[in-house]
Amino acid sequence: MRYTPHTAADKEQMLRTIGLTRIEQLFDHIPAPLRERASVSLPAGLTEVQVKRRMGALAARNATPEGWHFFLGGGIYHHAIPSAVDAVISRSEFSTSYTPYQPEVSQGTLQAIYEYQTLLCQLTGMEVSNAGLYDGASAAAEAVLMARRLQPEGRRRVLLSRALHPQYRAVVSTYLKNLGDVELMEVPFDRSGGTDINALTKSADEKTMCVVVGYPNFFGVVEDLAPIQAACARAGALLVTVTTEPLSLALLQPPGAWAADIAVGEGQGLGVPMALGGPGFGFFTCQKKSVRSLPGRLVGETVDHEGRRGFVLTLSTREQHIRREKATSNICTSQSLCVLAATVFMSTLGKNGMRRLAEVNVNRAHETQERLAREAGVAPVFSGPFFNEFVVNVKGLARRQGRFSAEKILPGIPLARWYPELSDSLLICVTEMNEQEEIEHLVRALSGN
Amino acid sequence: MLRDDIPGFPELGELEVLRHFTRLSHLNYDIESQFYPLGSCTMKYNPKVNEAVARLPGFSLLHPLAPPELIQGALELLYELEGMLAEIGGMDRVTLQPAAGAQGELTGLMVIRACLGERGNPRRKIIVPDTAHGTNPASSTLCGYDVVQISSNNRGMVEAGKVEEVMDDEVAALMLTNPNTLGIFEKNIQAVADVVHKKGGMVYLDGANLNALMGIAKPGDMGVDVLHINLHKTFSTPHGGGGPGAGPVGVKGFLEDYLPVPRVVKSGGNFQLQEELPKSVGRVRSFFGNFGILVRAYTYIISLGGDGLEETSRMAVLNANYLRKKLEGAYHLPYPEPCMHECVFTDRLQHKEGVTTLDIAKRLLDYGFHPPTIYFPLVVSGALMIEPTETENRETLDAFAEAMSAIAREAKENPALVKSAPHTTPVGRLDEVRAARKPLLRWEPANKEGNRQ
Numbered sequence: 027m028r029y030t031p032h033t034a035a036d037k038e039q040m041l042r043t044i045g046l047t048r049i050e051q052l053f054d055h056i057p058a059p060l061r062e063r064a065s066v067s068l069p070a071g072l073t074e075v076q077v078k079r080r081m082g083a084l085a086a087r088n089a090t091p092e093g094w095h096f097f098l099g100g101g102i103y104h105h106a107i108p109s110a111v112d113a114v115i116s117r118s119e120f121s122t123s124y125t126p127y128q129p130e131v132s133q134g135t136l137q138a139i140y141e142y143q144t145l146l147c148q149l150t151g152m153e154v155s156n157a158g159l160y161d162g163a164s165a166a167a168e169a170v171l172m173a174r175r176l177q178p179e180g181r182r183r184v185l186l187s188r189a190l191h192p193q194y195r196a197v198v199s200t201y202l203k204n205l206g207d208v209e210l211m212e213v214p215f216d217r218s219g220g221t222d223i224n225a226l227t228k229s230a231d232e233k234t235m236c237v238v239v240g241y242p243n244f245f246g247v248v249e250d251l252a253p254i255q256a257a258c259a260r261a262g263a264l265l266v267t268v269t270t271e272p273l274s275l276a277l278l279q280p281p282g283a284w285a286a287d288i289a290v291g292e293g294q295g296l297g298v299p300m301a302l303g304g305p306g307f308g309f310f311t312c313q314k315k316s317v318r319s320l321p322g323r324l325v326g327e328t329v330d331h332e333g334r335r336g337f338v339l340t341l342s343t344r345e346q347h348i349r350r351e352k353a354t355s356n357i358c359t360s361q362s363l364c365v366l367a368a369t370v371f372m373s374t375l376g377k378n379g380m381r382r383l384a385e386v387n388v389n390r391a392h393e394t395q396e397r398l399a400r401e402a403g404v405a406p407v408f409s410g411p412f413f414n415e416f417v418v419n420v421k422g423l424a425r426r427q428g429r430f431s432a433e434k435i436l437p438g439i440p441l442a443r444w445y446p447e448l449s450d451s452l453l454i455c456v457t458e459m460n461e462q463e464e465i466e467h468l469v470r471a472l473s474g475n
Numbered sequence: 476m477l478r479d480d481i482p483g484f485p486e487l488g489e490l491e492v493l494r495h496f497t498r499l500s501h502l503n504y505d506i507e508s509q510f511y512p513l514g515s516c517t518m519k520y521n522p523k524v525n526e527a528v529a530r531l532p533g534f535s536l537l538h539p540l541a542p543p544e545l546i547q548g549a550l551e552l553l554y555e556l557e558g559m560l561a562e563i564g565g566m567d568r569v570t571l572q573p574a575a576g577a578q579g580e581l582t583g584l585m586v587i588r589a590c591l592g593e594r595g596n597p598r599r600k601i602i603v604p605d606t607a608h609g610t611n612p613a614s615s616t617l618c619g620y621d622v623v624q625i626s627s628n629n630r631g632m633v634e635a636g637k638v639e640e641v642m643d644d645e646v647a648a649l650m651l652t653n654p655n656t657l658g659i660f661e662k663n664i665q666a667v668a669d670v671v672h673k674k675g676g677m678v679y680l681d682g683a684n685l686n687a688l689m690g691i692a693k694p695g696d697m698g699v700d701v702l703h704i705n706l707h708k709t710f711s712t713p714h715g716g717g718g719p720g721a722g723p724v725g726v727k728g729f730l731e732d733y734l735p736v737p738r739v740v741k742s743g744g745n746f747q748l749q750e751e752l753p754k755s756v757g758r759v760r761s762f763f764g765n766f767g768i769l770v771r772a773y774t775y776i777i778s779l780g781g782d783g784l785e786e787t788s789r790m791a792v793l794n795a796n797y798l799r800k801k802l803e804g805a806y807h808l809p810y811p812e813p814c815m816h817e818c819v820f821t822d823r824l825q826h827k828e829g830v831t832t833l834d835i836a837k838r839l840l841d842y843g844f845h846p847p848t849i850y851f852p853l854v855v856s857g858a859l860m861i862e863p864t865e866t867e868n869r870e871t872l873d874a875f876a877e878a879m880s881a882i883a884r885e886a887k888e889n890p891a892l893v894k895s896a897p898h899t900t901p902v903g904r905l906d907e908v909r910a911a912r913k914p915l916l917r918w919e920p921a922n923k924e925g926n927r928q
Contacts, residue, residue, distance in 0.1 A: 085533025303762025363715030
């Protein structure tokens with residue numbers, strides 16, 4: 027296929043206007059040795075029919091919830107997405123437009139982001155939300171970097187809960203190691219599956235920059251933020267919460283209610299397809315007093331010269347295109363189209379729909395956990411409260427994978443690769459997408475040895 | 476532990492929601508309606524087939540923590556895309572994990588730092604030309620480096636001599652953009668690379684402008700050690716009003732071991748994930764990066780093929796040179812060098828009437844065109860940076876040139892008209908000072924008279 031519209035006559039006339047006769051002359055100034063080796067050795071282009079066949083064949087070699095009994099979560103969630111969401115984000119006015127640097131012709135994008143910022147503040151109970159970051163993991167890293175800007179140089183130790191998503195901990199570590207002055211310290215979890223409060227309280231002191239915990243955490247457990255916040259307050263450390271399943275906040279007391287200083291997470295669960303884990307978006311919220319240390323874009327309300335209400339990108343002096351090496355972050359995107367999907371999703375479901383959906387998730391997950399214990403003899407590993415994910419112990423888990431595949435079931439995520447101490451542990455996620463029949467399959471598949 | 480309510484959250488019917496967002500969409504400007512000549516942004520057509528393919532359930536409904544043997548189609552796509560991008564860029568190995576160009580920069584610099592660290596000294600400084608994108612210095616800082624800025628010469632290029640002056644054994648890398656943000660090919664790049672390499676440094680190429688280079692010159696042949704590629708520019712994935720994009724990074728073979736994990740490897744006929752690589756910089760993003768964007772870029776590359784990609788760059792450069800010729804005279808051209816895929820003009824000729832680049836940009840909106848990138852690169856006072864891309868036809872370029880010429884005439888004859896533009900947009904020029912001084916960053920019931928968001 028070709029997306030270049032030039033006819034032979036166009037080319038000729040354009041070259042004549044430029045004062046040339048051959049296309050090649052456009053490149054006369056490029057060193058000849060570079061020109062000689064430049065050809066792109068890839069197969070010839072395909073027709074649209076051929077492209078669709080080839081891509082269809084690749085797509086067919088992947089397991090999806092359409093053909094499998096599906097219980098995977100662990101940071102990426104399978105939720106129902108109203109058709110209205112894709113209808114809106116497929117509009118070329120949203121999908122093909124650029125970053126709204128020209129506000130007069132970008133009010134659609136700008137107002138949608140403003141509404142997103144509003145909804146995220148309401149959902150998290152925080153005062154300020156930015157326009158979006160790459161993903162939950164880099165949002166966690168940016169949160170720690172923001173804590174570094176807010177805290178004095180004497181405080182450079184970060185307490186990371188071991189129950190925080192392992193990939194998030196890995197990204198935080200990657201982002202911080204080159205700065206040289208930040209020390210990461212892991213805080214263990216206890217038998218509830220939550221962060222060990224005693225260990226945390228002992229470790230938090232006058233050197234602590236911030237404490238980072240999952241809410242709910244990687245095991246699906248809803249951390250008790252009250253004692254964690256108290257430990258932070260006593261030590262003068264900032265509290266950072268990280269949420270991988272934002273739907274949970276429709277039901278749980280939000281991070282803002284626990285006086286979190288920074289609340290971040292992954293937004294995929296709000297209307298964005300799983301797509302092998304990306305693109306989704308990172309959400310990032312904080313309190314008003316620290317807004318000038320915030321990374322990423324912000325949209326603000328203002329008026330035009332005739333007093334009409336309008337929206338602009340604002341407080342840009344924090345950002346790389348103005349501040350260059352002194353910027354709060356190098357980020358230059360806000361995953362805007364995914365953020366729009368979340369805005370449409372939250373607006374369509376509304377306060378009652380979000381709550382009902384969250385309740386269905388909680389109820390099905392709890393019912394499944396109970397049935398597994400009662401009917402399959404599969405016991406929960408942790409005692410803490412959970413939202414739509416929980417960990418169970420499955421005897422001989424590793425050797426049973428083959429049978430799971432034969433039965434076309436993806437029963438959960440084995441945890442041993444990140445937690446050697448949790449061998450035979452399986453993280454199971456149950457959402458509104460899992461009907462009774464599917465849950466029965468799960469119970470049967472995990473029964474016996 | 477539970478909340479009773481989400482105070483302020485909307486309660487709307489689906490039709491109300493759709494009407495609202497449809498109305499908002501009408502306030503936007505987009506590629507499918509009009510020409511979008513933003514310099515360094517490569518606002519080309521985003522093919523419909525890419526969107527259709529990315530929505531196949533076999534891609535959109537994949538879970539990243541499914542066992543690798545159950546996502547073989549996806550891993551094959553990733554593996555092949557790495558190879559295609561390596562071929563296009565002339566690099567040996569590619570990682571697809573970075574979520575955007577700036578994260579690609581950070582990843583590339585981390586790779587350089589890890590390699591130099593292993594050689595004994597990660598070094599302290601990164602050299603960045605004054606024409607660079609703002610993300611280059613910001614990424615350098617985030618990677619723990621100090622930034623040394625150098626100026627380009629009076630022809631808009633970086634000179635080997637200038638680099639030599641600041642190059643020492645504490646410089647980790649030089650970050651270069653080629654073609655640079657003036658749209659000029661850095662002819663001396665190999666000599667510049669030699670200077671950097673001789674002192675043990677590395678050359679990082681910002682691939683933001685790769686759309687000019689396919690089949691024309693490969694970064695890998697220019698002495699480049701690390702290259703990032705913006706899939707949302709050259710490889711046609713939609714900009715989405717500010718993302719998501721993707722920023723894969725290519726490296727020369729000696730840097731392969733430092734790339735982020737996991738790596739997709741082929742063994743027999745199967746694809747596996749390699750998680751444990753001791754020299755790797757680690758993870759920069761969760762899971763596999765922006766897979767949905769990678770699917771679109773892969774679709775684009777196989778649609779066009781090698782020949783089609785080469786034609787893409789030729790036509791992108793033809794269009795830019797054509798526009799440059801058409802606008803010469805009406806606007807001041809600060810650098811007379813031949814241009815690649817974009818060209819930079821200034822407002823110098825209009826300035827004596829008090830008309831600035833911002834005014835010209837806003838007046839273009841009245842003519843139905845999106846303005847070029849303005850006031851960038853920073854080295855050009857009042858820059859208007861124009862990148863037409865290859866997907867525009869001659870008639871569109873002519874219409875744009877006519878509008879620009881008309882504005883140049885208006886600037887002489889009726890400057891007030893230009894200075895008060897735009898006149899036809901949904902809102903006029905907005906008060907940005909007020910927005911920053913008293914930030915209103917969310918709707919609150921208290922501060923409005925019942926306005927619903």
